[in-house]
Amino acid sequence: MAEREPSDHLTTALRAAAARASEASGGGCALLFCAAPGQTPDVRAAAGFETPEAAKAAAVAMLPQVVEVTKSPSLATTPPPEGFEGPTTVTLFPIETEGRTHGALVVGTVAELEESRQLALERLTANVAFQLDYAVLKAEVGQLRGALSEQEQQATAKQDELLKLSEELFAQDIELLRSNEKLGKVEQLKNDFIEKMSRELRTPLNSIIEAIIAVLAGENDALSDHAKDNLRTALDEGAAFLRTLQNILDLWRIKQGELPIESQDVNFAEVVEEAIFSVQDTLGDKPVVIEKKLDAPFPKLKTDLAKINQILFLLLDNAAKFTREGRIEIRARVEEGELRCELQDTGIGICPDDQEFMFDEFFQVDELSSTRYRGAGLGLALVKDLLHLLDGTIKLESEVGIGTTVRFSVPAHTV
Numbered sequence: 001m002a003e004r005e006p007s008d009h010l011t012t013a014l015r016a017a018a019a020r021a022s023e024a025s026g027g028g029c030a031l032l033f034c035a036a037p038g039q040t041p042d043v044r045a046a047a048g049f050e051t052p053e054a055a056k057a058a059a060v061a062m063l064p065q066v067v068e069v070t071k072s073p074s075l076a077t078t079p080p081p082e083g084f085e086g087p088t089t090v091t092l093f094p095i096e097t098e099g100r101t102h103g104a105l106v107v108g109t110v111a112e113l114e115e116s117r118q119l120a121l122e123r124l125t126a127n128v129a130f131q132l133d134y135a136v137l138k139a140e141v142g143q144l145r146g147a148l149s150e151q152e153q154q155a156t157a158k159q160d161e162l163l164k165l166s167e168e169l170f171a172q173d174i175e176l177l178r179s180n181e182k183l184g185k186v187e188q189l190k191n192d193f194i195e196k197m198s199r200e201l202r203t204p205l206n207s208i209i210e211a212i213i214a215v216l217a218g219e220n221d222a223l224s225d226h227a228k229d230n231l232r233t234a235l236d237e238g239a240a241f242l243r244t245l246q247n248i249l250d251l252w253r254i255k256q257g258e259l260p261i262e263s264q265d266v267n268f269a270e271v272v273e274e275a276i277f278s279v280q281d282t283l284g285d286k287p288v289v290i291e292k293k294l295d296a297p298f299p300k301l302k303t304d305l306a307k308i309n310q311i312l313f314l315l316l317d318n319a320a321k322f323t324r325e326g327r328i329e330i331r332a333r334v335e336e337g338e339l340r341c342e343l344q345d346t347g348i349g350i351c352p353d354d355q356e357f358m359f360d361e362f363f364q365v366d367e368l369s370s371t372r373y374r375g376a377g378l379g380l381a382l383v384k385d386l387l388h389l390l391d392g393t394i395k396l397e398s399e400v401g402i403g404t405t406v407r408f409s410v411p412a413h414t415v
Contacts, residue, residue: 010135013171014045017128020174021107022048024120028087028109031059033066034095034132035103041066048108049086058084062092062106069094069104075122080108091118093125095132098244102132127174134167137241141208201245209238236281247378250310254385261389265415266301266308268339269294272330275312282320290316292330299334300415307386308339308410314379315343315406323347326403339412344405350398358396359384383408 014032021030029048035041041063046055061083069076073094080090087108095103105125107113113121212235216228223231253259276290283290319328326346333340350358359380387394392410 009167009171010131011044013131013167013174014128015047016171016174017105017124018045018047020124021105021121024124025107025109025113025117028107029055029058030108031055031062031106032128033059033063033070033103033106035070035101037100037136041070041103044103054085058106058108062090065090065092066104066106070101073101077112084108086110089113091121093121095125095129097126097129097133098241100133100136102129102136131167205238205242205245209235209242212238244378247314247382251378251382251385254382254389259389261304262306263302264305266303266305266412268301268308268332269298271305271309271312272332274309275316276330278313279317279320282317286323287325288320288323289327290320290330291327294331295333298332301334301339301412302415303339303410303412304390307390311383311386311408312341314383315408318379319343319345319347319404319406323403334412334414337411337413338409340407340409342405342407344403346403349400349402349404350396351400355396355398359394 014034018030018032021032022028025048027048030046031043032045033041034044043055043059046052046059049055049058061081065076065078065081069092073096075094076092078090078092080087084090087110089109089112091107091109091113093105093107094101095105105121105128107121212231215223216231216235250259272292272294276292279290316328316330323345324347328343328345331342331344384394387408387410390410392408394406394408396404396406398404
């Protein structure tokens with residue numbers, strides 16, 4: 001039987017999300033717009049309207065503002081346009097993840113949203129973004145399959161099955177949430193979903209990456225240069241997605257108390273060198289120099305090697321991502337039983353209003369050029385949680401157009 005588009009489960013999930021948004025806003029009305037890449041957003045679900053005609057009229061009236069939000073994703077609150085009868089305030093939540101925008105959730109209310117209701121709607125929007133992003137991923141994997149051999153196609157078959165099962169699970173969980181659970185269960189749903197998807201996607205994703213590497217490494221004259229370039233791009237995207245999955249799983253394991261501390265001897269100078277090597281792909285051909293200034297000789301430390309390595313890589317990768325030119329400087333010393341490290345860059349900087357949110361999960365600075373930077377807003381949140389696990393601290397100072405300085409410290413005894 002041919003698959004129907006959109007799938008019944010996805011349609012059910014979107015309708016349930018619209019209904020939940022109406023409920024979370026305190027009885028307001030909600031419109032859920034979705035857009036395929038390069039296409040005009042289209043309303044896919046509505047809730048809280050007296051008649052279908054009223055919902056259609058509101059959708060037509062809101063479409064120009066929804067188009068603007070999808071072009072420049074940011075939370076927006078405006079008076080209702082002509083044709084949107086009933087509410088006095090309209091709030092638009094962009095449906096965005098991994099730098100990709102899939103539409104917007106429009107909520108109309110008789111008064112401005114309270115902070116708790118806005119937070120609940122942001123969480124709901126994040127869940128919808130995950131669902132739509134997986135649908136996009138499924139389509140991209142289908143395109144990649146055409147460039148791989150029959151044996152490699154079999155390696156991706158399991159991912160198709162997992163994505164379908166995950167779509168069903170997501171739709172069922174949202175239905176249960178809408179019918180029986182309270183607002184606080186949204187967070188639990190997100191955690192459960194993250195755990196299952198992070199664990200189950202890594203194996204087939206690794207198979208895809210290995211298959212692409214095998215094709216590129218072989219002597220295959222049948223592939224054009226354009227096809228090889230496409231495969232290299234797919235390899236880069238797959239590796240980035242795999243890192244994101246690992247970050248999600250690590251965050252979840254920390255919250256569940258399942259990420260133990262393992263203390264061993266650490267050569268911090270080697271950790272710095274490894275981190276610098278690992279971010280070269282992020283730097284690309286940008287005119288950026290990484291400098292290190294470590295006390296010499298730098299003593300060996302007793303701490304958790306894997307977590308220190310991950311913290312330093314995430315901070316350095318973040319600095320490399322947002323530094324167009326200039327330098328990134330790493331300074332470190334051991335003092336009073338602590339490893340004290342500082343990373344200073346000449347990047348784009350962060351405005352004061354955003355700095356307090358930089359270590360929140362899924363937070364990304366709101367700027368028109370943000371689509372140029374890959375990321376899900378998890379790296380700095382994971383750094384904060386890893387440092388908390390190690391009884392460490394972190395501070396951030398930044399000035400727009402000048403750069404950013406991040407300082408962290410962790411207890412570390414010399415060997």
